[in-house]
Amino acid sequence: xxxxxxxxxxxxxxxxxxxxxxxxxxxxxxxxxxxxxxxxxxxxxxxxxxxxxxxxxxxxxxxxxxxxxxxxxxxxxxxxxxxxxxxxxxxxxxxxxxxxxxxxxxxxxxxxxxxxxxxxxxxxxxxxxxxxxxxxxxxxxxxxxxxxxxxxxxxxxxxxxxxxxxxxxxxxxxxxxxxxxxxxxxxxxxxxxxxxxxxxxxxxxxxxxxxxxxxxxxxxxxxxxxxxxxxxxxxxxxxxxxxxxxxxxxxxxxxxxxxxxxxxxxxxxxxxxxxxxxxxxxxxxxxxxxxxxxxxxxxxxxxxxxxxxxxxxxxxxxxxxxxxxxxxxxxxxxxxxxxxxxxxxxxxxxxxxxxxxxxxxxxxxxxxxxxxxxxxxxxxxxxxxxxxxxxxxxxxxxxxxxxxxxxxxxxxxxxxxxxxxxxxxxxxxxxxxxxxxxxxxxxxxxxxxxxxxxxxxxxxxxxxxxxxxxxxxxxxxxxxxxxxxxxxxxxxxxxxxxxxxxxxxxxxxxxxxxxxxxxxxxxxxxxxxxxxxxxxxxxxxxxxxxxx
Numbered sequence: 001x002x003x004x005x006x007x008x009x010x011x012x013x014x015x016x017x018x019x020x021x022x023x024x025x026x027x028x029x030x031x032x033x034x035x036x037x038x039x040x041x042x043x044x045x046x047x048x049x050x051x052x053x054x055x056x057x058x059x060x061x062x063x064x065x066x067x068x069x070x071x072x073x074x075x076x077x078x079x080x081x082x083x084x085x086x087x088x089x090x091x092x093x094x095x096x097x098x099x100x101x102x103x104x105x106x107x108x109x110x111x112x113x114x115x116x117x118x119x120x121x122x123x124x125x126x127x128x129x130x131x132x133x134x135x136x137x138x139x140x141x142x143x144x145x146x147x148x149x150x151x152x153x154x155x156x157x158x159x160x161x162x163x164x165x166x167x168x169x170x171x172x173x174x175x176x177x178x179x180x181x182x183x184x185x186x187x188x189x190x191x192x193x194x195x196x197x198x199x200x201x202x203x204x205x206x207x208x209x210x211x212x213x214x215x216x217x218x219x220x221x222x223x224x225x226x227x228x229x230x231x232x233x234x235x236x237x238x239x240x241x242x243x244x245x246x247x248x249x250x251x252x253x254x255x256x257x258x259x260x261x262x263x264x265x266x267x268x269x270x271x272x273x274x275x276x277x278x279x280x281x282x283x284x285x286x287x288x289x290x291x292x293x294x295x296x297x298x299x300x301x302x303x304x305x306x307x308x309x310x311x312x313x314x315x316x317x318x319x320x321x322x323x324x325x326x327x328x329x330x331x332x333x334x335x336x337x338x339x340x341x342x343x344x345x346x347x348x349x350x351x352x353x354x355x356x357x358x359x360x361x362x363x364x365x366x367x368x369x370x371x372x373x374x375x376x377x378x379x380x381x382x383x384x385x386x387x388x389x390x391x392x393x394x395x396x397x398x399x400x401x402x403x404x405x406x407x408x409x410x411x412x413x414x415x416x417x418x419x420x421x422x423x424x425x426x427x428x429x430x431x432x433x434x435x436x437x438x439x440x441x442x443x444x445x446x447x448x449x450x451x452x453x454x455x456x457x458x459x460x461x462x463x464x465x466x467x468x469x470x471x472x473x474x475x476x477x478x479x480x481x482x483x484x485x486x487x488x489x490x491x492x493x494x495x496x497x498x499x500x501x502x503x504x505x506x507x508x509x510x511x512x513x514x515x516x517x518x519x520x521x522x523x524x525x526x527x528x529x530x531x532x533x534x535x536x537x538x539x540x541x542x543x544x545x546x547x548x
Contacts, residue, residue, distance in 0.1 A: 007033050009052065009078050009101060012118055015144050015172065020109050020117070020185070024085050025092055026101035029077040036115045039067065040379070052078040052118060056111050061088045064102070068094045080105050080114070109186050112386075117188070143169035146269055150262045154245060154255040157181070160233075160266060162241040165190035168270075177246035178224045208232050208239045213256050229256075231263045233270060240270045288358040288365060312411070313380040314402035316418035317344055317364040320429040333362075340364055340397065347387045363422065365415065370404070377404060377438065384436045398425035401438040420446040448537055455538050465519030465528070466535040472518050480515040481536075487512055487523075488533045 009028035013021055035048030039055040047053070053076050058067055064081055068091075071079065083104030085091075095102050105114060143160050150158050151171035159170045159181070167188050174185060184190050197219070198204045207214045207230055218225035229245045243263055245251070251259065319336060341359040348355035348366050356367040368383070370376030384399040391397060402418030405411045417439035424442040425435060427449060439446070462470060469481040482501065486508075490497035498508035515521075522528050 007118075009033065012052070012078075013103065015148070016114070016117060020106055020114060021080070022083060022104045022106065024083075024102040024104045025087060025095040026099070028101050029099075031077055033077070033118070034075075036118050038111070038115070047074055047076065049075045051076045052080065054080045054105075054111055054115060056082075058082075059085065061086050061091045065091055065094045068098050068100055068102075071100055072098045076100055078103055083107060106186075110188075112390075143266070143269060144171075146262075146266060147171035150243065150245075150259070150266075153258040153262065154251060156229075156245045156247050156251075158243055158245045159184065160241065160243055160270075161190065162270075163239060165195045168241065178226045180225055181246050207242060213251070213259055215250065229259065231259055233263050233266045235267045235271050240267055288356055288360075288367065311370050311376070312405045312414065313368045313370050313377055314405060314411070314414040314418045315366040315368070315380065315384060316400040316402065316415070316422040317341075317366065318362060318398055318400075318422050318426055320396050320398065320426055337362060337364065340391065343391050344387060347390065348383070363419065365418070377401065381436060381438065388435060395435075398422055398429060398435045400425060400442075401436065403439055420450075423449060452538055462535050462539055464535075465521035465532055466539065469515060469519045470539070478514075480511060480518055483508065483511040484515045484519065484521070484532065485536050488529060488536070492523075 008030045010030055012033070013023055013028050029050075031050050033052055034050035035052075037047050037051045037053050039053050039058065051074070053067075053071060055064070055067055058064060059082050064079070064085065068079060077099075078101045080103045083106055085102065085104050091102070105111070147158055147160050147169045148171045151173060157171050157173040157177050160168045162168055167185060167190070170185050174181060180191070180194065184194075195204075198216075203214070203216055210232065213229050213231045216228040216230060218227050226246045226248060229247050229251055231243050232239050233241045233243060243259065243266060245259065317340065319333065319340065321333075337359065341357065341364040344364050344366060345357040348357055348368065355369070358365050368380055370380065381401055384401060388397055388399065400418045400421030400423070402414040402416070402421065403410075405414035421437050421439040421442050424445045425437055428445075429435075461467065465484075466481065469484065472478060473481050479501075483497075486497040486500050487494070490500065494508055494512075495505050498505045501508065503511075512523075516523055519532075521532060
């Protein structure tokens with residue numbers, strides 16, 4: 001397995017500078033970055049050595065000085081805060097004392113996008129060796145270095161995009177382009193209005209069909225928009241993506257030839273990058289499976305995933321079922337699950353350098369190292385909500401958050417609790433306004449589902465008052481069981497129970513009296529009430545028509 005080029009703060013500020021970042025104070029370090037960490041004043045986050053710390057919500061000079069003081073001695077090499085930053089003598093002195101470079105993130109740029117971009121520059125594979133592989137003199141998979149090399153050849157800023165118009169990498173000198181290019185890079189995605197226009201005008205079809213570069217005129221109404229020269233990136237007959245150059249005038253023949261040749265090299269890097277990513281996913285899935293299986297190898301597998309002596313939170317992600325079961329539906333669902341797993345892996349990669357994601361069957365599992373029990377679990381729930389807010393099929397997705405695994409021996413229990421929480425969510429999908437839940441929150445509902453499973457498997461039928469009322473309602477078309485259930489669910493509050501069935505309170509009292517007589521139940525006996533309520537829950541959960 002290869003390792004990508006060395007990434008330090010100099011490279012980060014060079015590749016992402018002008019468009020995203022500005023060095024406020026200090027000299028960027030040449031020490032290789034160890035990772036990216038978000039600062040949370042209410043949670044002691046994991047901080048890798050030589051970390052780049054992203055301070056969300058910290059902007060005042062006093063707060064920045066306090067944070068620099070707390071980071072002293074941790075090995076952090078850079079601190080990113082939102083621009084603009086007011087530079088004071090105290091702040092300048094603190095940067096000098098700590099040796100931590102202060103960097104500003106431009107307004108409009110996303111913290112999550114910044115973390116993802118920095119991590120894409122870094123090597124964070126699980127395994128690797130010291131051999132450096134290159135393609136065309138560029139470290140394999142290093143699309144940012146390749147974008148800069150293309151810019152050096154054709155003398156204009158470029159982006160490298162996939163088939164979905166998502167920006168995989170961009171070169172320096174983006175400030176020479178226009179506002180739409182800046183918007184594209186800040187969002188890490190070509191805005192929908194532009195892609196829709198390209199599709200409507202047939203430009204994308206022309207681009208993907210053409211063997212060479214295509215000239216694209218700017219919109220007449222856009223004052224500052226520059227023309228584009230784009231070329232498709234192909235591997236055989238498969239279009240992998242495209243290269244887009246923002247130009248002020250047509251490229252000469254030599255530069256067009258250079259761009260055409262560069263597209264072939266980009267294809268090799270994209271194929272290798274995709275293969276490495278697929279291999280990494282398979283490796284993580286294998287390690288996760290080994291850790292869950294238990295036995296002698298589980299401790300080693302867990303250590304390779306999240307390190308020694310760390311607690312872990314376990315998440316289970318699933319899709320709600322919709323539509324009839326068919327071959328086409330199964331193929332579509334399989335594709336959705338794969339895309340969901342890839343998006344989940346990318347989302348968690350910005351949270352912690354040793355998050356593990358694997359798709360096993362129809363469930364995608366994520367394991368996140370945490371540092372502090374309940375507070376850490378709260379942050380995991382926030383991460384789950386953030387993911388659902390960003391993923392395209394979030395309205396069909398549910399995430400169960402399991403109990404905390406404090407050692408490899410507890411991992412299977414944590415995974416099982418995440419599965420049980422996910423099952424409750426999927427079973428009640430659409431009935432309640434929730435798609436994320438911890439196991440503690442749905443423990444009783446999980447127990448009820450499992451009890452219903454046991455009843456189905458054993459073939460047990462209702463007995464006592466519930467059985468008698470079921471039979472009476474079926475034979476005489478009455479609603480006595482429904483009346484008893486409404487009364488039990490309302491804790492004996494007759495007006496509330498009557499309102500739930502839209503009947504008069506006196507009518508409800510009469511029906512309740514008849515239910516007690518026919519069923520032979522003593523409504524004043526708590527044990528009989530509990531027995532009836534439990535059997536009613538089982539009936540509603542096991543009968544095809546809910547027992548009605």
